[in-house]
Amino acid sequence: MDKMGMTEKKFIEDLNLNGLRVLTRVDFNVPLNKDLQITDNGRIEAALPTIRHIVEQGGKAILMSHLGRPGGERVESLSLKPAAEELSLLLGQPVTFAKDCIGEEVEALIEGMQNGEVLLLENLRFHKAETKNEPEFCGALGKLGDVYVNDAFGTAHRAHASTAGVTGFIPESAVGYLIRKELQFLGGAVMNPARPFTAILGGAKVSDKIKVIDKLLNKVQTLIIGGGMSCTFLKAQGYKIGASLLEEDSLDFAKELIQKAQEKGVELLLPVDAVIADSFDKSASTRSVSVEEGAPDGWLILDIGPKSAETFCDSVRKSGTVLWNGPMGVFEMEAFALGTFAIAQCLAEVTDKGVVTIIGGGDSAAAIQQFGLSERITHVSTGGGASLEFLEGKELPGVSAIQQSK
Structure with missing residues (x-):
């Protein structure tokens, strides 16, 4: 295929995930009603093959996403907490929710993870640095994983910290099942x-x-x-x-x-x-x-x-x-x-x-x-x-x- 093609990109199945922290960019930008209930979980369902693969291979799934446009502020109505609850139901296993996406508390949560466990980080766009692709923020995200997987096609056209910049701070990267299917x-x-x-x-x-x-x-x-x-x-x-x-x-x-x-x-x-x-x-x-x-x-x-x-x-x-x-x-x-x-x-x-x-x-x-x-x-x-x-x-x-x- 041409330069846009899939043949040249590493795929999640090419990585050994056992025991590793797998930092994964998913697209959980789902619609919520005024009671903060998810009205269409399609995007969460679309990420399941990649998440299940990480779990089955004994990796530690550390998921990150944005939701809406909070503009670098903490907006409670745009928290990803409902997505963590929905994902837990779909996966049939607990999903831990982190109150931020970087920092010592998040690092401590990851430190305590067992193989096959799933953690969802809070909305990346609560930090202005995400959309600005700031190196310091990219580095803070990079510290959270041993390998990086991008499975968020909906934001693949954006050069943000979680979709592009972070790859400079993690030794191995691959695309997930959804991006492969899209391409x-x-x-x-x-x-x-x-x-x-x-x-x-x-x-x-x-x-x-x-x-x-x-x-x-x-x-x-x-x-x-x-x-x-x-x-x-x-x-x-x-x-x-x-x-x-x-x-x-x-x-x-x-x-x-x-x-x-x-x-x-x-x-x-x-x-x-x-x-x-x-x-x-x-x-x-x-x-x-x-x-x-x-x-x-x-x-x-x-x-x-x-x-x-x-x-x-x-x-x-x-x-x-x-x-x-x-x-x-x-x-x-x-x-x-x-x-x-x-x-x-x-x-x-x-x-x-x-x-x-x-x-x-x-x-x-x-x-x-x-x-x-x-x-x-x-x-x-x-x-x-x-x-x-x-x-x-x-x-x-x-x-x-x-x-x-x-």
């Missing part, structure tokens, strides 16, 4: 997809996806564009979009892309109809219109229409690999969730028939979870920004910091 699926989609390869891009902004679109245009046979970003493309084609989200700065890019797709022989599918509303509200008046009719002044395009959903799904059914990043509409409101649901449902159906389906994290992962279809997709990525940057062909600091395998 295999996302890397496979980029490097060697089963064809025809279809990419579905949605979400609000074209500007967020320009680099990905450019990269994918050289790989795909079909490119489908929905969501808020499709409004800029519809405007570029001269259609009326009313008061819909428009990125003036991206209009030229949209026009060029339509041209480029034609030149490269890539099928570019844009919405042919839309669900419009007279206000951004779940109780707004709504109706379906063709793009030729367009959205009247003051109305907003908030979802793809039924004909678009059908056209997009027809294309998905003919594919060998489908990559989906970004919802088709404002799926959080029921009136504008049908387009996203149709795509999700269609992806689940084709997966059953052997098509490789990959969801690139972020909102589309949240949508597929909401519809209860995650289990029927080949791979749902745990990283939003990390997935996008990887698909753009960028090096991920959290991966490049890991030692090469011999």
Whole structure:
């Protein structure tokens, strides 16, 4: 594989963990409700294979993560204590919780650990030095482990102390099962997809996806564009979009892309109809219109229409690999969730028939979870920004910091 590939990186199974302190970066950045209960434990579940491996091999699992954006302050509502309790239930064994992530008390707790025990450190981002990747903080973390494992794909695109800097202070490092799986699926989609390869891009902004679109245009046979970003493309084609989200700065890019797709022989599918509303509200008046009719002044395009959903799904059914990043509409409101649901449902159906389906994290992962279809997709990525940057062909600091395998 290329420079982003997995073949060169040490993998957790390459390390001897018996009796060693295994400092492991996991992604326990889970949503909490106002009673501080975890509403979706998917990210904790995703780390289980790596944690179980450490336990089974007789290592001492010292886990670290961030939660939310406390901005370098101690914010009790962003404590990882609920994650320790949830992990204990999932593992079926006690998980000790440390009240900080560095310092003498933490070191003393680790000193008293037996082989196969699990300790979760408090939120890394209670310290400003974490996101600043400060050497002193990296060193304080490095003191806690004999080997380092990164299994947090969601933060692999960040050069923080716990994802990158710490590797300078620990002799051995490797990636865990989750990062390996992410790189295999996302890397496979980029490097060697089963064809025809279809990419579905949605979400609000074209500007967020320009680099990905450019990269994918050289790989795909079909490119489908929905969501808020499709409004800029519809405007570029001269259609009326009313008061819909428009990125003036991206209009030229949209026009060029339509041209480029034609030149490269890539099928570019844009919405042919839309669900419009007279206000951004779940109780707004709504109706379906063709793009030729367009959205009247003051109305907003908030979802793809039924004909678009059908056209997009027809294309998905003919594919060998489908990559989906970004919802088709404002799926959080029921009136504008049908387009996203149709795509999700269609992806689940084709997966059953052997098509490789990959969801690139972020909102589309949240949508597929909401519809209860995650289990029927080949791979749902745990990283939003990390997935996008990887698909753009960028090096991920959290991966490049890991030692090469011999």
